[in-house]
Amino acid sequence: MQEHGLVIFHIPGIxxxxxxxxxxxxxxxxxxxxxxxxxxxxxxxKFLLAIESLYKFFKDLLNQTLGKEKAKKFLPYFFALFIFxxxxxxxxxxxGAVQPTSNINTTLALAILSFxxxxxxxxxxxxxxNYIKHFLSGPKWxxxxxxxxxxxxxxxxxxxxxxxxxxxxxGDEMIVLILFTIFPLVLPLLGMLIVFGNSFLQAFIFVMLxxxxxxxxxxxxxxxxxxxxxxxxxxDIDLA
Amino acid sequence: MDIGTGIAILGPxxxxxxxxxxxxxxxxxxxxxxxxxxxxxxxxxxKIQTNMLIAxxxxxxxxxxxxxxxxxxxxxx
Numbered sequence: 001m002q003e004h005g006l007v008i009f010h011i012p013g014i015x016x017x018x019x020x021x022x023x024x025x026x027x028x029x030x031x032x033x034x035x036x037x038x039x040x041x042x043x044x045x046k047f048l049l050a051i052e053s054l055y056k057f058f059k060d061l062l063n064q065t066l067g068k069e070k071a072k073k074f075l076p077y078f079f080a081l082f083i084f085x086x087x088x089x090x091x092x093x094x095x096g097a098v099q100p101t102s103n104i105n106t107t108l109a110l111a112i113l114s115f116x117x118x119x120x121x122x123x124x125x126x127x128x129x130n131y132i133k134h135f136l137s138g139p140k141w142x143x144x145x146x147x148x149x150x151x152x153x154x155x156x157x158x159x160x161x162x163x164x165x166x167x168x169x170x171g172d173e174m175i176v177l178i179l180f181t182i183f184p185l186v187l188p189l190l191g192m193l194i195v196f197g198n199s200f201l202q203a204f205i206f207v208m209l210x211x212x213x214x215x216x217x218x219x220x221x222x223x224x225x226x227x228x229x230x231x232x233x234x235x236d237i238d239l240a
Numbered sequence: 241m242d243i244g245t246g247i248a249i250l251g252p253x254x255x256x257x258x259x260x261x262x263x264x265x266x267x268x269x270x271x272x273x274x275x276x277x278x279x280x281x282x283x284x285x286x287k288i289q290t291n292m293l294i295a296x297x298x299x300x301x302x303x304x305x306x307x308x309x310x311x312x313x314x315x316x317x
Contacts, residue, residue: 160301167304170311205297 008096016098017106024087024100055079061208065215070125074214077117082207085110089169089199093192102170104162111162114210115154122217131217161209168202169195248317252310259306266299 009019035048043049058079062071085101092099100106122131135150136143176191274292278285 160305163305163308164297164301167301167308171304171307174311201293201297205294208294209298 006096007098009098015103017100017103020091020098021088021100021106023097024084024091028083028087054082058082058207062211065211066218070218074121074211078207078211081110081114081210082203085165085203085206086199089203090196092169092173093195099169099173101165102173104166107162107166107169108158110165110206111158114161114206114213115158118210118213118217121214125218134217157213161206165202165206168198172198245317249314252313255306255310255313256303259303263300263303266302267296270295270299 007016009023010016011019035045035051043052059071059075062075062078066074088100088106091097092102122134126134135147138146172191172195175194176188179187179191270292274288274295277288281288
């Protein structure tokens with residue numbers, strides 16, 4: 001579905017958003033390769049400094065929500081996901097480029113990826129029987145009601161993640177389009193400012209929600225066991 | 241434009257309007273709680289701000305669902 005007027009990266013048989021995704025990936029890989037040459041302890045390149053502080057932000061966030069050993073395993077995925085979604089969102093600001101995330105296919109693919117990630121990590125860290133027991137939590141007579149509700153809410157997570165990103169990005173494009181018809185040269189700049197701010201926010205929200213889902217899938221049983229162990233360790237006080 | 245098309249156009253308008261009302265209330269409540277917490281405890285400013293943005297984006301996403309439905313329905317008229 002070729003909607004945009006002037007598209008720079010265009011291959012005749014392939015939809016525009018796919019070729020623009022490849023271009024964004026190529027640019028990210030190229031910039032990452034260039035920045036990773038001659039690494040110092042105190043980087044002189046300010047862009048590299050900004051990216052390193054972003055990395056530290058995600059590292060601290062993951063340490064808080066997941067705990068240190070698991071955070072190390074998940075950090076590359078979440079940081080790469082954030083940079084990828086951010087660059088895809090910002091790509092639409094360039095004239096002649098198609099924003100890949102303003103298409104439901106891209107965001108649905110990313111949401112399905114996060115869905116598979118948190119289920120797989122829950123099964124890996126807890127074992128499959130414990131993980132299925134985590135769906136069956138609660139009083140026993142309520143389980144036939146809660147199980148379909150839980151399953152539907154898990155599938156609703158895919159839809160909510162993908163539609164949140166898609167709706168925000170597509171809606172912001174529509175805002176810029178509509179502002180073009182009102183006041184052609186000045187108001188679309190305001191629309192583009194909205195796109196700029198919203199791209200950061202939506203990328204962060206997507207990654208934050210994925211982290212929370214992984215934390216929910218992985219944390220459940222361990223917390224209960226740790227709380228039981230702490231209760232046993234508290235000594236009784238003699239108030240004689 | 242006959243009466244059928246007129247009533248059909250009312251659908252997406254109601255979708256966005258009512259969803260927007262809910263989102264406005266939700267984001268207002270998130271802002272209220274976070275501002276009160278920031279005023280009580282100015283040390284935790286950035287943590288509270290981060291969580292406020294998360295809550296606001298989650299509340300806003302329901303309004304975005306309404307917007308997406310409006311686009312789909314407008315495309316079918």
